[in-house]
Amino acid sequence: MFVKFHEYLSTFSSVYIAVISLFTILCLGFIDFSIGPEISFSVFYIFPILVATWYARRSIGIAASFISAIVWFIADASGDSQYSHDLVPVWNSGVRLCFFLIFRVLNNIGV
Numbered sequence: 001m002f003v004k005f006h007e008y009l010s011t012f013s014s015v016y017i018a019v020i021s022l023f024t025i026l027c028l029g030f031i032d033f034s035i036g037p038e039i040s041f042s043v044f045y046i047f048p049i050l051v052a053t054w055y056a057r058r059s060i061g062i063a064a065s066f067i068s069a070i071v072w073f074i075a076d077a078s079g080d081s082q083y084s085h086d087l088v089p090v091w092n093s094g095v096r097l098c099f100f101l102i103f104r105v106l107n108n109i110g111v
Contacts, residue, residue, distance in 0.1 A: 014056035021048040021056070021064050029071035037081045042096065045072065046103060053104050061104045069097035 009017070025048050032041045045068040053061030073093035083089060 009051065009055045012055065014060060017052060017056040018060045018063075021052040021060070022067060024048040024051075025064065025068050025071055028068075029075045032072060033075035033078060037076060037079055041072075042099070045096075045100065049100055049104055058104075062101065065097060065100035065104050068100050069093050072096055 012020075025045065028041065028044050028048070035041065049061055049064045049068060052064040070093070073089060073096075076092065077089045081089070
């Protein structure tokens with residue numbers, strides 16, 4: 001199953017992969033915003049970062065990491081969340097960005 005999925009994604013251009021990854025991240029952001037802060041959604045943002053890194057350029061994987069963190073920040077800051085300090089969503093987004101970038105780097109080991 002994964003071999004066929006890999007073969008299928010390998011046929012697309014880097015630009016197409018980048019667009020699909022961006023669209024997926026935006027859809028995840030909308031779903032994340034709709035669900036609210038009670039349910040963690042981070043694992044789902046990994047998939048478009050993974051696809052962007054493997055099937056497009058590594059720089060697109062980095063861009064997907066930044067876009068994921070920004071979209072998550074917007075979804076988090078736009079919701080009904082009450083924080084003890086105004087900078088808590090900024091801190092959380094920075095931590096998520098680090099997580100996404102570390103995952104992207106580890107994703108390239110052995111490639």
